Amino acid sequence: MLFIVLYLFYSFLHLGISLYKVEKELEFYRQQKAALLEEQARLKEEIQKLNSDTYIERMAREELGLIRPGEKIILPAKPATDIPPYVPPPPGHEFRD
Numbered sequence: 001m002l003f004i005v006l007y008l009f010y011s012f013l014h015l016g017i018s019l020y021k022v023e024k025e026l027e028f029y030r031q032q033k034a035a036l037l038e039e040q041a042r043l044k045e046e047i048q049k050l051n052s053d054t055y056i057e058r059m060a061r062e063e064l065g066l067i068r069p070g071e072k073i074i075l076p077a078k079p080a081t082d083i084p085p086y087v088p089p090p091p092g093h094e095f096r097d
Helices: 002-050 053-062
Strands: none
């Protein structure tokens, strides 16, 4: 009789431990699913942004340097780097032609 009671106690204990492990694993997968769903939503928003006409036009202008027909490009002038800086003549210097 004692053997049967101990066996039943062991069986329930083993079953409880197994159930606890399965619940922990299930919680892990639920968290992983939630994280993946958030990433999926973020990626869908990024796809919509990348496929928008305004984004495509901006990238074409900034990255590829493309312009619309009739537009003119105005580039800022860059100072030359090979011109030496101006050095004023010393006092009393006479200029000659």
